[in-house]
Amino acid sequence: MRLIVPLQGVVQGRGGLILGSIIPGALYYFFQLYLKRCRSAKPNSNPPSPSSSSAQLADLSRSSSRSNLSSRGSVGPVRVSARANSIAKPNASPYYIGLEMASEDPYDRFDNPDGIMQLGLSENRLSLDLIETWILENLERSMIGGADGHLNISGIATYQPLDGMMEMKIAVAGFMSQVMGTTVSFDPSRLVLTSGATPAIETLCFCLADQGNAFLVPTPYYPGFDRDMKWRTGVELIPVHCRSSDNFALSVTALDQAFNQARKRGQKVRGILISNPSNPIGNMLNKETLYSLLDFAREKNIHIISDEIFAGSTYGSEEFVSMAEILESEDFDKNRVHIIYGLSKDLSLPGFRVGVIYSFNTSVLAAAKKLARFSSVSAPTQRILISMLSDTRFIQRYIETTRERIKKMYVAFAAGLKQLGIECTKSSAGLYCWADMSGLIRPYNEKGELELWDKLLKIGKINITPGSACHCIEPGWFRCCFTMLAEEDIPVVIKRIQRVVET
Amino acid sequence: MAIETDQQPPVGLSRVAVSETHGEDSPYFAGWKAYDENPYDESKNPSGVIQMGLAENQVSFDLLEEFLKQHSEASIWGNKISGFRENALFQDYHGLQSFRKAMASFMEQIRGGRAKFDPDRVVLTAGATAANELLTFILADPGDALLVPTPYYPGFDRDLRWRTGVKIVPIHCDSSNNFQVTPQALEAAYNNAEAMNIKVRGVLITNPSNPLGTTIQRSVLEEILDFVTRKNIHLVSDEIYSGSVFSSSEFVSIAEVLEARNNKGSERVHIVYSLSKDLGLPGFRVGTIYSYNDKVVTTARRMSSFTLISSQTQHLLASMLSDKEFTQNYIETNRERLRKRYGMIIQGLRVAGIECLQGNAGLFCWMNLSPLLETPTREGELALWNSILHEVKLNISPGSSCHCSEPGWFRVCFANMSEQTLEVALDRIHQFMKRRCDKEKLGHV
Numbered sequence: 001m002r003l004i005v006p007l008q009g010v011v012q013g014r015g016g017l018i019l020g021s022i023i024p025g026a027l028y029y030f031f032q033l034y035l036k037r038c039r040s041a042k043p044n045s046n047p048p049s050p051s052s053s054s055a056q057l058a059d060l061s062r063s064s065s066r067s068n069l070s071s072r073g074s075v076g077p078v079r080v081s082a083r084a085n086s087i088a089k090p091n092a093s094p095y096y097i098g099l100e101m102a103s104e105d106p107y108d109r110f111d112n113p114d115g116i117m118q119l120g121l122s123e124n125r126l127s128l129d130l131i132e133t134w135i136l137e138n139l140e141r142s143m144i145g146g147a148d149g150h151l152n153i154s155g156i157a158t159y160q161p162l163d164g165m166m167e168m169k170i171a172v173a174g175f176m177s178q179v180m181g182t183t184v185s186f187d188p189s190r191l192v193l194t195s196g197a198t199p200a201i202e203t204l205c206f207c208l209a210d211q212g213n214a215f216l217v218p219t220p221y222y223p224g225f226d227r228d229m230k231w232r233t234g235v236e237l238i239p240v241h242c243r244s245s246d247n248f249a250l251s252v253t254a255l256d257q258a259f260n261q262a263r264k265r266g267q268k269v270r271g272i273l274i275s276n277p278s279n280p281i282g283n284m285l286n287k288e289t290l291y292s293l294l295d296f297a298r299e300k301n302i303h304i305i306s307d308e309i310f311a312g313s314t315y316g317s318e319e320f321v322s323m324a325e326i327l328e329s330e331d332f333d334k335n336r337v338h339i340i341y342g343l344s345k346d347l348s349l350p351g352f353r354v355g356v357i358y359s360f361n362t363s364v365l366a367a368a369k370k371l372a373r374f375s376s377v378s379a380p381t382q383r384i385l386i387s388m389l390s391d392t393r394f395i396q397r398y399i400e401t402t403r404e405r406i407k408k409m410y411v412a413f414a415a416g417l418k419q420l421g422i423e424c425t426k427s428s429a430g431l432y433c434w435a436d437m438s439g440l441i442r443p444y445n446e447k448g449e450l451e452l453w454d455k456l457l458k459i460g461k462i463n464i465t466p467g468s469a470c471h472c473i474e475p476g477w478f479r480c481c482f483t484m485l486a487e488e489d490i491p492v493v494i495k496r497i498q499r500v501v502e503t
Numbered sequence: 504m505a506i507e508t509d510q511q512p513p514v515g516l517s518r519v520a521v522s523e524t525h526g527e528d529s530p531y532f533a534g535w536k537a538y539d540e541n542p543y544d545e546s547k548n549p550s551g552v553i554q555m556g557l558a559e560n561q562v563s564f565d566l567l568e569e570f571l572k573q574h575s576e577a578s579i580w581g582n583k584i585s586g587f588r589e590n591a592l593f594q595d596y597h598g599l600q601s602f603r604k605a606m607a608s609f610m611e612q613i614r615g616g617r618a619k620f621d622p623d624r625v626v627l628t629a630g631a632t633a634a635n636e637l638l639t640f641i642l643a644d645p646g647d648a649l650l651v652p653t654p655y656y657p658g659f660d661r662d663l664r665w666r667t668g669v670k671i672v673p674i675h676c677d678s679s680n681n682f683q684v685t686p687q688a689l690e691a692a693y694n695n696a697e698a699m700n701i702k703v704r705g706v707l708i709t710n711p712s713n714p715l716g717t718t719i720q721r722s723v724l725e726e727i728l729d730f731v732t733r734k735n736i737h738l739v740s741d742e743i744y745s746g747s748v749f750s751s752s753e754f755v756s757i758a759e760v761l762e763a764r765n766n767k768g769s770e771r772v773h774i775v776y777s778l779s780k781d782l783g784l785p786g787f788r789v790g791t792i793y794s795y796n797d798k799v800v801t802t803a804r805r806m807s808s809f810t811l812i813s814s815q816t817q818h819l820l821a822s823m824l825s826d827k828e829f830t831q832n833y834i835e836t837n838r839e840r841l842r843k844r845y846g847m848i849i850q851g852l853r854v855a856g857i858e859c860l861q862g863n864a865g866l867f868c869w870m871n872l873s874p875l876l877e878t879p880t881r882e883g884e885l886a887l888w889n890s891i892l893h894e895v896k897l898n899i900s901p902g903s904s905c906h907c908s909e910p911g912w913f914r915v916c917f918a919n920m921s922e923q924t925l926e927v928a929l930d931r932i933h934q935f936m937k938r939r940c941d942k943e944k945l946g947h948v
Binding site for chain 2: 077
């Protein structure tokens with residue numbers, strides 16, 4: 001925390017966000033990113049044990065009372081909740097530590113060539129230029145003004161439906177359909193809009209599970225799930241391990257095993273969470289797998305949450321198949337399927353905070369709609385996006401261009417890694433590749449993996465995400481995001497990895 | 504492919520999902536439904552229901568529109584391409600530095616510079632609804648309680664309790680002393696909780712009060728602060744209407760009380776604010792938690808990941824709120840217009856024979872219809888509320904939905920409509936009272 005203040009002083013002197021050139025702006029951005037990534041949840045491959053966590057809580061209370069000078073003379077500092085205590089702990093996960101360090105010392109080709117290159121954040125910057133242009137050409141018209149130029153603020157100032165304006169839902173439903181190849185249509189009345197996919201998934205957990213219940217989650221999975229799904233809900237995540245031997249494919253047998261083991265422990269499983277396209281692997285589930293998942297869920301009478309946030313970020317030859325598409329064509333029980341989406345990845349607008357819960361279950365929708373009040377989308381932002389998303393010609397051009405650019409980067413990046421003898425799993429979507437560096441770690445276990453991660457970060461000055469942070473059962477795998485880089489940066493990345501690996 | 508078995512029970516939902524704690528079946532919200540089905544419109548539906556149950560401020564929209572017209576760069580991110588890009592990618596839970604600074608300075612201006620706010624203690628949330636829930640998650644565990652003076656905003660039942668599992672134990676206030684909080688009432692509420700084996704984690708006050716429309720006196724704030732210090736619990740001061748006080752000298756923020764004590768013991772105090780009422784921008788979803796407690800600030804910040812404000816909105820408002828000339832003019836003009844409106848409704852009600860609690864803030868008045876009740880009970884109040892809704896076609900909020908211990912009080916909002924509409928509403932009330940009077944004269948009740 002104390003590190004932030006002097007850095008902020010430096011950045012503020014440059015005139016803030018609007019003025020100033022790209023470089024201080026980028027610095028400022030990376031810096032803010034570091035601040036944002038100071039989360040504390042520690043993704044642990046072991047199931048949480050009550051005794052150790054309460055010991056941690058006790059430690060925390062003691063240290064906080066030592067440092068709390070103003071409590072001298074009273075009965076001790078006023079206490080916060082157990083939930084707060086667990087979040088107040090500093091980060092221990094490499095996922096967050098790496099993000100922090102990279103933002104403290106961000107690489108810049110000209111201004112900071114020895115800085116840390118950020119490959120640990122799945123953000124797509126490749127096509128922001130298209131959006132910028134659209135905004136500059138269309139903003140004034142779309143924000144508040146009508147055709148006659150008369151400003152009327154009441155359309156965005158007053159209370160709007162807290163789960164999103166109907167116009168926005170229609171626009172987002174249309175976008176989802178377009179981005180998924182128009183093979184499926186989305187019903188706007190089945191949408192609940194939230195301020196980002198983060199609250200979307202938390203809200204769904206609140207609706208589908210009670211404290212202490214669990215979700216089955218295939219590994220490796222996005223480290224953020226540990227925070228988003230567990231913190232305030234009290235829900236547990238049970239990892240279902242997938243292996244490289246079958247390309248990390250999801251097996252129903254493994255799900256079944258995990259389900260039965262949970263039952264033996266007395267733990268109630270309420271659903272399965274899949275991410276499709278997968279983060280961090282970048283593969284997509286085929287129709288067969290989706291059907292077997294539905295069968296499994298029906299047999300156990302549990303829910304399926306399908307996080308499809310990368311649905312539009314595909315670059316392979318396969319077509320993406322949404323859960324919604326399967327349900328449209330078959331006579332499955334739709335009440336157990338819920339889809340998560342958002343505009344942070346496919347539309348590169350994480351700052352605007354737009355997430356989606358899409359459900360076929362009217363009771364879930366009713367509850368989620370009411371809960372959306374705690375995480376609503378800002379009205380002026382909805383206004384701009386309604387305009388942008390309804391410009392379907394622009395959106396089509398954007399989707400196609402972004403796909404081409406992601407593919408180009410992926411090919412170049414994977415080829416670069418291959419030069420070093422590092423193979424990636426065959427992937428067709430996402431903003432990253434899943435690289436096998438198991439041959440480069442010593443010993444062949446989590447410790448060896450983290451040592452390599454540490455060396456790459458501190459000596460190589462590259463931040464990538466180690467598989468253990470994603471609960472991967474096999475050591476040596478790393479997620480490398482490449483959509484924040486420019487093409488010229490790729491050789492630099494490869495050289496740096498080479499330097500570390502060859503010592 | 505799948506064979507459906509009709510005998511299978513439907514896939515289950517959580518307790519949170521099926522709970523009634525959202526409270527949307529209460530009269531507070533039933534009146535809204537009646538309005539939605541038959542909304543008043545000056546020209547298109549002059550006999551429709553007039554919405555007087557929504558505390559929204561529409562009296563100063565012209566000032567906002569004027570600003571936006573003259574400062575289009577606020578919405579365009581300037582001509583430099585880089586401005587937009589960074590903003591589009593910005594999802595840092597610390598929030599835009601420029602916006603936090605502007606927020607802190609706006610809060611200072613509202614308090615006439617009598618309190619200082621540090622931008623680094625400002626935590627941003629998507630609305631005060633989220634801020635209150637977030638604070639509750641942080642300050643209390645499931646099963647614990649917050650003490651809240653009655654009558655209180657009906658939304659608290661949902662916002663403070665639903666997902667958090669925390670309880671509300673009321674601090675009873677009554678008209679004998681204009682519904683002010685007393686030390687006795689505080690103690691009684693605390694003991695009440697203890698007797699039920701419930702752990703009290705804090706007191707939550709709304710200052711100025713919703714639904715009373717009054718500011719809390721300095722001496723009462725001192726007493727409340729002493730009480731929470733003695734019990735070593737938290738104090739949350741929801742100051743969402745702090746900019747809607749009719750006379751600037753009459754509002755005392757808890758921040759001022761703390762500063763007078765050199766901020767001693769301030770780590771138990773947290774202020775909630777928002778732009779939904781004072782600035783009339785509820786659609787923007789802008790709320791904040793201002794905490795004097797470092798741990799609460801850090802934790803709230805992290806937890807705000809679930810409720811971040813759009814970076815675009817932050818940018819727009821940073822521009823607006825850091826324009827001190829604009830904000831000073833806005834605060835003064837808005838205050839004056841609200842005062843005028845308040846005067847108008849009070850006078851109109853008085854002419855109709857209805858008295859209100861003497862108020863000095865907010866977007867509503869606290870009306871006393873107890874003389875009209877057939878029986879001095881909650882049922883009597885609801886019966887009266889029903890006839891006002893269906894005969895007079897006015898949606899007002901019954902005191903029972905605010906947990907008022909005395910039946911017959913109603914909250915009536917006056918800032919979410921034009922002056923003409925307010926005149927129509929007052930006229931309807933006048934006619935209603937006249938009819939009642941005539942009925943009584945004729946021996947009917």
